[in-house]
Amino acid sequence: xxxxxxxxxxxxxxxxxxxxxxxxxxxxxxHVDPGELMAWAFGTAHFPGRSDGAGSRGLEDYFxxxxxxxxGAEIMGRHKxxxxxxxxxxxxxxxxxxxxxxxxxxxxxxxTHHPKPSLxxxxxxxxxxxxxxxxxxxxxxxxxDGNDVRIGGGVSTVRQFLEADLVDEMHVxxxxxxxxxxxxxxxxxxxxxxxxxxERITAPSGVEHCFFWRR
Amino acid sequence: xxxxxxxxxxxxxxxxxxxxxxxxxxxxxxHVDPGELMAWAFGTAHFPGRSDGAGSRGLEDYFxxxxxxxxGAEIMGRHKxxxxxxxxxxxxxxxxxxxxxxxxxxxxxxxTHHPKPSLxxxxxxxxxxxxxxxxxxxxxxxxxDGNDVRIGGGVSTVRQFLEADLVDEMHVxxxxxxxxxxxxxxxxxxxxxxxxxxERITAPSGVEHCFFWRR
Numbered sequence: 355x356x357x358x359x360x361x362x363x364x365x366x367x368x369x370x371x372x373x374x375x376x377x378x379x380x381x382x383x384x385h386v387d388p389g390e391l392m393a394w395a396f397g398t399a400h401f402p403g404r405s406d407g408a409g410s411r412g413l414e415d416y417f418x419x420x421x422x423x424x425x426g427a428e429i430m431g432r433h434k435x436x437x438x439x440x441x442x443x444x445x446x447x448x449x450x451x452x453x454x455x456x457x458x459x460x461x462x463x464x465x466t467h468h469p470k471p472s473l474x475x476x477x478x479x480x481x482x483x484x485x486x487x488x489x490x491x492x493x494x495x496x497x498x499d500g501n502d503v504r505i506g507g508g509v510s511t512v513r514q515f516l517e518a519d520l521v522d523e524m525h526v527x528x529x530x531x532x533x534x535x536x537x538x539x540x541x542x543x544x545x546x547x548x549x550x551x552x553e554r555i556t557a558p559s560g561v562e563h564c565f566f567w568r569r
Numbered sequence: 570x571x572x573x574x575x576x577x578x579x580x581x582x583x584x585x586x587x588x589x590x591x592x593x594x595x596x597x598x599x600h601v602d603p604g605e606l607m608a609w610a611f612g613t614a615h616f617p618g619r620s621d622g623a624g625s626r627g628l629e630d631y632f633x634x635x636x637x638x639x640x641g642a643e644i645m646g647r648h649k650x651x652x653x654x655x656x657x658x659x660x661x662x663x664x665x666x667x668x669x670x671x672x673x674x675x676x677x678x679x680x681t682h683h684p685k686p687s688l689x690x691x692x693x694x695x696x697x698x699x700x701x702x703x704x705x706x707x708x709x710x711x712x713x714d715g716n717d718v719r720i721g722g723g724v725s726t727v728r729q730f731l732e733a734d735l736v737d738e739m740h741v742x743x744x745x746x747x748x749x750x751x752x753x754x755x756x757x758x759x760x761x762x763x764x765x766x767x768e769r770i771t772a773p774s775g776v777e778h779c780f781f782w783r784r
Binding site (some may be wrong): 356399407410411412413415416417419420423523551553554555557558563565567 | 571614622625626627628630631632634635638738766768769770772773778780782
């Protein structure tokens with residue numbers, strides 16, 4: 355099986371916004387409320403980390419239950435890991451937003467111009483790389499043990515990998531919201547139709563799910 | 570995690586027909602053409618056994634890629650295994666429709682009033698049981714090693730498990746076809762709404778996907 359590079363469950367507003375620019379420790383998505391933006395995913399039975407047995411088991415549960423399947427590594431941007439800018443503080447004890455057991459359970463490569471030593475949190479290892487998308491992907495593929503590589507976001511990271519034409523398939527959820535400002539993935543999904551098949555379907559939740567795979 | 574009992578990717582026509590009654594060795598679905606009925610699934614990249622890298626990776630691929638995930642055993646009716654009726658022939662060398670490597674890769678329990686010795690085909694083991702649905706399910710759960718149990722069909726077997734209220738979740742695909750006669754799952758999906766949440770969505774293929782999970 356060929357290793358594939360996948361974007362999964364990446365959620366934006368109708369006007370293409372995936373997060374605000376005003377990120378802080380308290381507000382990882384800035385002025386965008388992730389509970390509102392990602393409501394479709396939080397409501398499913400298989401949202402990562404959920405163990406209460408509740409949640410929907412309809413269409414959208416297939417997307418969250420697929421999150422870890424066949425994935426051997428993730429690449430994320432520095433601002434998905436934390437809100438710090440510039441050199442890391444000397445007394446840095448930040449381990450990400452996810453507590454003691456992050457939902458990745460694989461090597462995670464964090465793109466940053468300020469590399470620092472690797473960090474193990476639960477079953478996840480964070481490696482900090484100053485690398486191009488292609489260089490980072492080569493490392494992630496080697497670490498993924500034959501499995502696929504997830505491009506985990508944020509918006510800028512997904513854009514970079516799309517611009518470098520390194521993405522094989524992508525699921526973008528468009529929530530029925532408009533933010534007006536923030537980090538924008540695209541003007542319209544059709545921009546990618548020259549390179550990708552595009553299938554679109556609106557779930558009963560009102561969220562439109564877009565599936566892209568290489569032509 | 571609780572073990573769940575699941576029906577997956579079970580496909581019927583608009584008039585509820587999952588197979589014809591006139592089954593033979595050459596026509597496992599009788600007058601129903603499985604290539605036509607299941608066209609939505611055969612066209613996906615993750616249809617079991619497919620390895621050519623082609624196929625769609627849109628919405629419906631999530632359903633076929635979920636086929637084996639978290640499944641530890643299957644229960645099927647005798648006529649999913651083969652077209653024989655009554656006692657098995659003395660020179661019986663039938664090993665199912667699936668060749669040397671059936672797509673199950675788990676223990677499979679075949680319900681029949683004519684038990685016979687177990688059969689190993691590739692990574693799949695077929696056990697032949699004369700048992701009620703509840704008895705068969707107890708054996709399948711024990712064999713599933715903590716994973717879920719698939720109720721694999723055919724129509725009569727799914728109906729029996731629904732009547733015994735042993736199904737936790739079910740995905741039924743309704744193909745845009747009408748057969749008029751044959752083995753019928755239901756008159757209408759709404760029949761099950763007293764016990765199950767029901768979510769319905771029509772894919773670009775024209776197939777309506779119904780998701781049921783217990784209330």
